[in-house]
Amino acid sequence: MILRRWWQILVVLSALVALGMTLVWVLGPGRGSAEALALAQRAAQALETVTIKGTVRTLALSPRGPVEARAEVHRGEGRVHIRYLSGPAEGMEVHRDGASVWSCGPEGAERHRAQIGDAGWSHELMRRNWQFRLRGEASVAGRPAALLTARGPGGRLAVAADRETGFPLLLKRSAPDGRTLSETVWETADFSVAPPPQVEPPADTQVAERSRRRRVPVEEAQQAVDFTLLAPARLPSGFALDGWFVRERRRGVVVEARYTDGLRPLLVIEQSARAAAAEPDGPERPDRVAREGQRRGPGDGPPADGPARQPGHMHDRPMMGGRGMHHGPMMHMRGAGGRAVRREIDGVLVTVIGPDLGEALTDVLESMEPVQVQ
Amino acid sequence: MDCSVVRDKLAEYQLGGLEQDERAAVAAHLSGCAACRAELEALSRLDALLPAMEPLTAPAELWAGIEARLQPRRNPWWQWAAQWPRPALAAAAMFMIAVGLWVGLRGPAPIVPTETLAPAYQEQQIVAEWSSPLADDAALGVMFASLQGVETEQ
Numbered sequence: 001m002i003l004r005r006w007w008q009i010l011v012v013l014s015a016l017v018a019l020g021m022t023l024v025w026v027l028g029p030g031r032g033s034a035e036a037l038a039l040a041q042r043a044a045q046a047l048e049t050v051t052i053k054g055t056v057r058t059l060a061l062s063p064r065g066p067v068e069a070r071a072e073v074h075r076g077e078g079r080v081h082i083r084y085l086s087g088p089a090e091g092m093e094v095h096r097d098g099a100s101v102w103s104c105g106p107e108g109a110e111r112h113r114a115q116i117g118d119a120g121w122s123h124e125l126m127r128r129n130w131q132f133r134l135r136g137e138a139s140v141a142g143r144p145a146a147l148l149t150a151r152g153p154g155g156r157l158a159v160a161a162d163r164e165t166g167f168p169l170l171l172k173r174s175a176p177d178g179r180t181l182s183e184t185v186w187e188t189a190d191f192s193v194a195p196p197p198q199v200e201p202p203a204d205t206q207v208a209e210r211s212r213r214r215r216v217p218v219e220e221a222q223q224a225v226d227f228t229l230l231a232p233a234r235l236p237s238g239f240a241l242d243g244w245f246v247r248e249r250r251r252g253v254v255v256e257a258r259y260t261d262g263l264r265p266l267l268v269i270e271q272s273a274r275a276a277a278a279e280p281d282g283p284e285r286p287d288r289v290a291r292e293g294q295r296r297g298p299g300d301g302p303p304a305d306g307p308a309r310q311p312g313h314m315h316d317r318p319m320m321g322g323r324g325m326h327h328g329p330m331m332h333m334r335g336a337g338g339r340a341v342r343r344e345i346d347g348v349l350v351t352v353i354g355p356d357l358g359e360a361l362t363d364v365l366e367s368m369e370p371v372q373v374q
Numbered sequence: 375m376d377c378s379v380v381r382d383k384l385a386e387y388q389l390g391g392l393e394q395d396e397r398a399a400v401a402a403h404l405s406g407c408a409a410c411r412a413e414l415e416a417l418s419r420l421d422a423l424l425p426a427m428e429p430l431t432a433p434a435e436l437w438a439g440i441e442a443r444l445q446p447r448r449n450p451w452w453q454w455a456a457q458w459p460r461p462a463l464a465a466a467a468m469f470m471i472a473v474g475l476w477v478g479l480r481g482p483a484p485i486v487p488t489e490t491l492a493p494a495y496q497e498q499q500i501v502a503e504w505s506s507p508l509a510d511d512a513a514l515g516v517m518f519a520s521l522q523g524v525e526t527e528q
Binding site for chain 1: 485498502509515516
């Protein structure tokens with residue numbers, strides 16, 4: 001009898017140990033996490049330093065749905081030349097040189113240009129928020145590669161890093177719900193080529209100094225605008241402030257507060273609602289959106305560019321927010337590989353753009369409070 | 375009809391349980407098959423012996439032993455619920471409360487946006503993604519090149 005009791009205790013203890021080991025395996029830092037993190041950091045570095053030329057197959061989740069394309073890519077010494085062979089950008093070229101990026105049409109005419117600006121890269125956030133794991137070996141473009149994955153607040157990431165150079169021959173990003181946001185796989189890769197030549201954008205379309213995004217202290221960002229800056233009191237888990245940026249546009253200054261979880265950004269963009277309404281490229285202008293929202297009633301059929309409006313898509317009536325602030329209707333929008341929510345708060349048009357984190361983006365917008373600048 | 379089929383039917387043949395055509399077929403086979411006739415005779419002898427045997431009475435403890443080894447019969451759950459109505463009602467109420475809490479705490483259905491972010495803002499998002507480590511140039515590039523209506527910065 002006593003032996004039987006001891007046997008039962010032993011079985012229960014064994015089951016508990018097995019359960020604990022399973023939990024550690026599933027939830028813990030995982031096998032080879034330090035090595036995987038080092039490989040990911042090496043892969044990020046290789047994107048800037050390694051010279052490579054080849055063809056890639058890429059997939060991206062645009063606001064209008066997934067798009068696929070094949071492209072010739074030549075990169076090295078901080079420059080990237082991409083020529084699209086198929087897909088919606090077929091015949092177009094995208095050039096990146098350091099912090100500047102521009103696209104050219106098939107006839108060489110520039111479409112538009114943007115300034116990437118200096119990026120905040122927090123190794124600490126990347127290490128703290130993302131759980132890296134080694135998943136084994138893979139062969140990409142005929143080359144052996146280390147396969148690693150990462151799971152973090154902004155979703156999932158899979159990387160196949162070339163064993164010799166560390167260059168990521170496969171990059172796949174997924175949303176927290178598992179949907180693929182982007183995927184690029186190198187089909188052919190030649191590491192023995194010379195770096196791409198320097199290509200200057202057409203002289204008549206230089207990015208003017210006033211339109212560049214500048215990283216500034218919050219005090220300077222506050223001085224640049226005629227409204228009180230707002231900042232979220234609540235952020236999605238794992239995200240932290242990267243910095244404040246100012247972008248001077250024709251009709252006023254746009255302030256951008258950038259947050260990151262180490263790999264994915266979350267933007268809070270603020271501008272005067274009056275100036276935003278006057279912008280020519282503002283189909284999302286709050287006055288126009290409000291009219292559209294009223295016009296598209298339940299009996300008016302779906303909007304021209306998508307399915308029927310979902311209940312709760314937009315709060316119809318303005319409301320008074322916390323601390324007596326006047327909150328306009330909230331809009332939910334599809335972004336490039338993510339979501340966006342927007343509302344007017346005390347004359348400031350606030351747009352929150354980030355990964356598809358469900359209600360977390362709405363929560364960010366609902367928690368906006370005036371920034372206390374010294 | 376071959377021997378194996380006939381022998382399967384011999385017991386019924388002897389007891390008169392076969393249909394007329396089957397009986398005729400078996401009889402025809404027996405008339406020409408000595409082995410099957412011998413089998414039928416053996417059956418007849420056994421049948422004659424049975425009435426002479428005395429019936430045996432099973433020992434009294436036999437059934438008690440069998441009963442002790444039988445598994446208790448499980449009543450279906452609805453019989454248990456009928457026997458114990460209050461605990462059954464309490465369990466049902468707890469189940470309903472748990473389902474209600476689960477549904478309630480899940481919150482409202484996720485909002486599916488139908489509007490598309492304006493190109494100028496999409497560009498800001500793409501540019502921000504581009505400055506992240508491990509940025510996917512080819513994927514970001516195809517979205518960047520596909521942007522329409524972005525104000526050219528001059």
